[in-house]
Amino acid sequence: MSRAQSQPEKTRAPGRPYHHGDLRRAILAAALDVIAADGPSALSLRDLARRAGVSHAAPAHHFKDRTGLLTAIAAEGFGLLAATVGEVTDLKDAGVRYVRFAREYPAHFQVMFTPELLRADDLELTTARALASEALRGAVSAVPPDRRGGDARLAGIAAWSLAHGFATLLLSHNLDDPVGDQDPENVFRDLASMLFRSP
Template sequence: MSTSKSSANEKGPANRPYHHGDLRRAILSAALDVIAADGPAALSLRDLARRAGVSHAAPAHHFKDRAGLLTTIAAEGFGLLATTLRQAADLKEAGVRYVRFAREHPAHFQVMFAPELLREGDLELATARALAGDALRDAVAAVPPRGRGTDARLAGVAAWSLAHGFATLLLSHNLDGPVGDQDPEEVFRGLAAMLFRPAE
């Protein structure tokens, strides 16, 4: 790592020099930290610039404005979610992976489902959202009608509602009592088994 002639504007908050190609990622990482700690409302491009150790105009150069930054985060989140859902062996495990994604990426999760914060016409966002939706629909379609009912679309809504509702309640600590010291993923598996039963 080269440290020669590194200016103050090339160092992050912990005085770690970064390469110019990493600036976009550095801003995104700082934004995710802020959102995870204080929510999207606390996000400020000027504050992110300070955290990344760059000029206040640098975030706008990469994302134009706050909505652009949040849209990028949401698109990244949907892409990550699509990938993890595709790795599930069945619908129940897709739900488990959905809950795991929310726990491992709480900042992405908060932003992804807040359309009022995003540029809804953004192509990258629309593409990533569609990929995640397709992954969930494919997992539902793989369940025989006897195990999910004849309406695959409503079964998909039910599966998404269960996983998303559980994840949201979990992240907001509304399930601290019912879940307690149990593994949240195992608790979710039990809930999913109540709703989607394998064909006999």
């Protein structure tokens, strides 16, 4: 096998992209598939390189190590969450979108809230997490105090606990029987109405 064949991530003709395409995205996609199927503990950079069809050292060029890869996944997830929740100001709608995000991006969701897997001081992660938190706080602040109580911080914890707990139970199939054939988003909206009643 030639050097060019053994190191495809470094091979390109002048003025042309890497023949693999977007290697970073390919590795992230492969990692998300593994996490969705078997959880974060099953991740191996060597296995991801094999799945992406590149040399075993290629993932390290983009993520340094396994922690770096998981941190990148979490940062991407918080960015997606911020974009999803930031489009609404109604607290119930924000909660529904939070649950929807968890259902659409279960691998991201699983990694985002497991801090021991992540590099806590990573700038991309802390920035994306702050954006997501700000979007959630904005939805809570839009609720009049007479409907959420005087302490917006506690109201935010209550709203987050409800949405996150529901999403976690849903993804782990603990709500299969209670929810049944109902749309989980409609079920969550009903639960949120019990907690934050409209005037």
